[in-house]
Amino acid sequence: MAIEKLLKYEQDSRFPLTLSKSESRLYMSFISFAFIALFVGGLMGLLQVLVRSGYYTLPAGIDYYQVLTVHGVVLGLVLTTYFIIGFQYTLMGKTVGISDTQYRVAWLGFWVMTLGTVMAAITILYGKASVLYTFYAPLQAHPAFYIGLALVIIGSWIACFVNWRQLYVWKKKHPGEKSPLLAFMVVINMIMWFIATLGVAASVLLQFIPWSLGYAATIDVLLSRTLFWYFGHPLVYFWLLPAYMAWYAIIPKIIGGKIFSDSLARLSFVLFLFFSIPVGLHHQLTEPGVQTTWKFVQIILTFMVVVPSLMTAFSMFATFEISGRRKGFGGLFGWFVHLPWKDVRFLAPFVGMLAFIPGGAGGLINASYQLNSVIHNTIWVTGHFHLTVATTVILTFFGITYWLVPHLTGRKLTPSVNRLGIIQTIFWAIGMTIMSAAMHIQGLLGGPRRSSFSEYNGSEQVAEWGAYQVAQAIGGTILFIGIVLMIYIFIKLAFFSPKGNEEFPIAEEEKDAEPTPMWLEKWKLWVAITIALILFAYTIPIMDIIQHAPPGSAPFAWPIGNN
Amino acid sequence: MHLHKYEKWWLIFGVGTLITFLLILGYGAFYLGTHPQSHGITIDPQEIEAEESFKPENLGLTKVDEGQYVLNVVASAFNYDLGTDEEGKPVKHIQIPKGSTVLVQAVTPDVIHGFNIAGTNANMMVEPGFISSMEVTLNKAGEYTLLCNEYCGSGHHMMFATVEVTE
Amino acid sequence: MMKKKTLPNSSSQEPNLKGTIISVSIVGFIIVASWFAVFGLFLSR
Numbered sequence: 142m143a144i145e146k147l148l149k150y151e152q153d154s155r156f157p158l159t160l161s162k163s164e165s166r167l168y169m170s171f172i173s174f175a176f177i178a179l180f181v182g183g184l185m186g187l188l189q190v191l192v193r194s195g196y197y198t199l200p201a202g203i204d205y206y207q208v209l210t211v212h213g214v215v216l217g218l219v220l221t222t223y224f225i226i227g228f229q230y231t232l233m234g235k236t237v238g239i240s241d242t243q244y245r246v247a248w249l250g251f252w253v254m255t256l257g258t259v260m261a262a263i264t265i266l267y268g269k270a271s272v273l274y275t276f277y278a279p280l281q282a283h284p285a286f287y288i289g290l291a292l293v294i295i296g297s298w299i300a301c302f303v304n305w306r307q308l309y310v311w312k313k314k315h316p317g318e319k320s321p322l323l324a325f326m327v328v329i330n331m332i333m334w335f336i337a338t339l340g341v342a343a344s345v346l347l348q349f350i351p352w353s354l355g356y357a358a359t360i361d362v363l364l365s366r367t368l369f370w371y372f373g374h375p376l377v378y379f380w381l382l383p384a385y386m387a388w389y390a391i392i393p394k395i396i397g398g399k400i401f402s403d404s405l406a407r408l409s410f411v412l413f414l415f416f417s418i419p420v421g422l423h424h425q426l427t428e429p430g431v432q433t434t435w436k437f438v439q440i441i442l443t444f445m446v447v448v449p450s451l452m453t454a455f456s457m458f459a460t461f462e463i464s465g466r467r468k469g470f471g472g473l474f475g476w477f478v479h480l481p482w483k484d485v486r487f488l489a490p491f492v493g494m495l496a497f498i499p500g501g502a503g504g505l506i507n508a509s510y511q512l513n514s515v516i517h518n519t520i521w522v523t524g525h526f527h528l529t530v531a532t533t534v535i536l537t538f539f540g541i542t543y544w545l546v547p548h549l550t551g552r553k554l555t556p557s558v559n560r561l562g563i564i565q566t567i568f569w570a571i572g573m574t575i576m577s578a579a580m581h582i583q584g585l586l587g588g589p590r591r592s593s594f595s596e597y598n599g600s601e602q603v604a605e606w607g608a609y610q611v612a613q614a615i616g617g618t619i620l621f622i623g624i625v626l627m628i629y630i631f632i633k634l635a636f637f638s639p640k641g642n643e644e645f646p647i648a649e650e651e652k653d654a655e656p657t658p659m660w661l662e663k664w665k666l667w668v669a670i671t672i673a674l675i676l677f678a679y680t681i682p683i684m685d686i687i688q689h690a691p692p693g694s695a696p697f698a699w700p701i702g703n704n
Numbered sequence: 705m706h707l708h709k710y711e712k713w714w715l716i717f718g719v720g721t722l723i724t725f726l727l728i729l730g731y732g733a734f735y736l737g738t739h740p741q742s743h744g745i746t747i748d749p750q751e752i753e754a755e756e757s758f759k760p761e762n763l764g765l766t767k768v769d770e771g772q773y774v775l776n777v778v779a780s781a782f783n784y785d786l787g788t789d790e791e792g793k794p795v796k797h798i799q800i801p802k803g804s805t806v807l808v809q810a811v812t813p814d815v816i817h818g819f820n821i822a823g824t825n826a827n828m829m830v831e832p833g834f835i836s837s838m839e840v841t842l843n844k845a846g847e848y849t850l851l852c853n854e855y856c857g858s859g860h861h862m863m864f865a866t867v868e869v870t871e
Numbered sequence: 872m873m874k875k876k877t878l879p880n881s882s883s884q885e886p887n888l889k890g891t892i893i894s895v896s897i898v899g900f901i902i903v904a905s906w907f908a909v910f911g912l913f914l915s916r
């Protein structure tokens with residue numbers, strides 16, 4: 142299949158390949174799974190905001206935290222990972238192609254991940270794993286939960302191996318050429334993902350599974366948390382980078398422009414690889430057992446990872462301005478007024494970009510060492526990542542869905558679905574503005590996250606939070622309507638839209654663009670620097686954690702009702 | 705690699721801002737000594753009472769000097785143990801005069817908890833194996849809620865007490 | 872094509888990105904303002 146395609150491949154490295162029927166089925170499997178997750182998780186989100194408003198109690202004695210575990214796992218881990226892997230496969234298929242063997246191995250990865258997801262889901266549904274998606278020890282879930290998670294990770298590694306191999310084979314066939322931009326980005330993201338998941342995999346395989354099976358009597362809680370957050374921060378960049386791929390290399394095509402700068406796009410991805418991982422301690426700032434100096438060192442590294450996002454912000458505006466001016470829209474902001482607002486493939490990701498402004502500003506505050514104690518574990522944090530992941534990333538994914546799904550199923554994005562998509566985007570924007578703003582404010586007032594409705598001590602202070610929780614319920618309900626709309630759109634695009642050929646938009650460089658310097662392809666160097674930074678940032682803290690470890694913790698299953 | 709003139713300006717501004725933030729934070733941390741808690745003192749989670757501060761009779765608020773207090777707390781699922789009053793009833797309400805400094809020390813015999821006097825900077829994780837501690841000064845009078853802000857199980861939202869800062 | 876549209880008085884052949892620099896300045900302002908707002912809150916507590 143792919144061999145033949147590679148023969149058709151022309152000298153122009155940006156010439157997109159066509160995706161075969163069977164390939165499309167593989168990619169659609171990942172994406173459909175993500176949309177099932179969206180629906181299930183969205184329903185849980187609705188239940189959460191309703192419970193927290195104080196006007197609703199869950200039926201049949203369902204535990205709030207079981208619902209929240211489903212929400213976090215299904216949206217934070219399942220939806221994102223499935224969509225990303227599926228989307229990235231399509232990018233690789235389009236730019237470098239996939240061989241028969243790679244295709245079969247990719248399916249294997251899908252099934253391993255899915256087996257793991259189903260195992261974890263069943264454990265959660267039986268109430269044996271209400272540990273939330275971070276599964277902090279010494280709360281102890283049923284072993285099947287941890288084994289399921291391990292399988293999801295291993296399945297995702299298979300996707301890493303396939304993607305790397307895809308680019309490797311292509312590069313062998315095209316000696317001396319730079320890799321296609323999107324393939325370059327996918328491979329960076331998968332290198333980051335692989336290095337990051339080594340931490341959580343070590344924790345799950347060496348700590349949680351033996352401990353939950355009873356082979357180990359105790360667990361080192363702080364070590365498990367540190368390994369989790371070693372993974373937990375790059376996790377959010379693993380979500381964000383596919384959105385950036387679309388922003389850098391797809392949106393310009395949709396708005397009728399060109400890539401602003403191929404080399405800067407690559408450079409920003411390389412910087413993300415460097416600085417996404419050695420920063421996990423910024424999630425552990427208020428913990429007793431981590432040294433202050435190393436917390437601060439990782440804060441500095443965290444601030445470094447802001448730089449590629451600043452570059453991205455500039456590139457996005459510049460892309461819009463240049464293509465607008467080229468079309469003849471002058472003045473200071475004529476280009477802005479004339480962006481294709483009525484094209485949902487643009488509008489949805491654009492709203493996502495806007496959300497990243499307060500999202501990014503909030504993230505900087507969260508990471509600001511002492512300031513962290515103002516917001517740590519308050520509902521502000523939830524407000525923050527519903528902007529970043531649940532708006533920036535998710536709306537960009539929706540924006541991709543509008544053309545990708547019909548492209549894969551051989552259908553068209555019709556004007557009526559486009560219109561519905563615009564309504565969907567507006568619902569999301571309004572719902573999220575209300576919910577997230579209310580969460581941010583309530584958080585600054587001290588309201589905690591991960592908490593069912595409670596009047597606590599009945600003080601005035603707590604009463605003041607009530608109004609914000611009601612606002613969250615209103616915003617959350619609007620969001621849920623947005624989810625229902627999106628599911629409808631997805632089904633329509635996958636099964637019912639008229640047959641046709643929807644474009645897979647991949648932007649090109651300017652004809653006279655400066656050539657991308659070849660040093661950007663120094664993969665081994667990038668990986669070496671990444672590892673060096675990780676060793677620098679983590680060796681001493683982790684050695685300290687192990688050497689000065691307190692007696693370990695026995696498992697606690699009863700607090701989550703797992704007895 | 706070519707950078708547009710404005711992109712250079714933007715990156716200089718951006719990096720300058722980041723450095724400014726870091727300098728302010730670093731000054732607060734390393735010159736004024738305002739760190740989030742972390743002193744890494746360990747404790748056996750199964751024998752917290754072996755530590756003088758966490759013997760039942762030493763729990764709760766103790767005045768050590770004029771305007772100086774110690775607050776010893778045992779956080780467990782799903783309760784804050786702040787000692788008992790004269791009648792032997794568990795203390796759920798403590799009063800601290802405004803402006804006094806309080807050394808908070810908290811431990812847990814079971815799972816991870818949070819310790820947050822909502823609306824103040826007194827915000828710590830409490831983890832099995834470590835003594836969490838920080839010094840806080842509460843400058844605004846009023847009734848505050850001390851609550852658990854790290855998920856600890858099905859009764860997590862029932863874990864609270866009241867801290868009253870008196871005039 | 873891109874290089875023909877240059878700032879009237881710019882020496883290099885750069886595209887006109889006035890709108891862009893204004894837009895990112897607004898972003899920068901939001902970042903700085905919100906950071907100092909929370910910093911002030913931290914100090915006041």
Ligand code: HEM
Pocket residue numbers: 183184186187189190209210212213216217220273274275523527530531535589590591592593613616617618620621624
């Ligand atoms: C209908 C839309 C949604 C609503 C109403 C909603 C609502 C909520 C609420 C109220 C919480 C906090 C609950 C608490 O801390 O007690 C929460 C947590 C969370 N949400 Fe959402 N959400 C929605 C969509 C999403 C989406 C699309 C994503 C991800 C892509 C997402 C990811 C998360 C995650 C990861 C958590 C953290 C769970 C935890 O703390 O363990 N949510 N959501």
Ligand SMILES: [Cu+2]
Pocket residue numbers: 779780781782816817818852853854855856860863
């Ligand atoms: Cu607790």
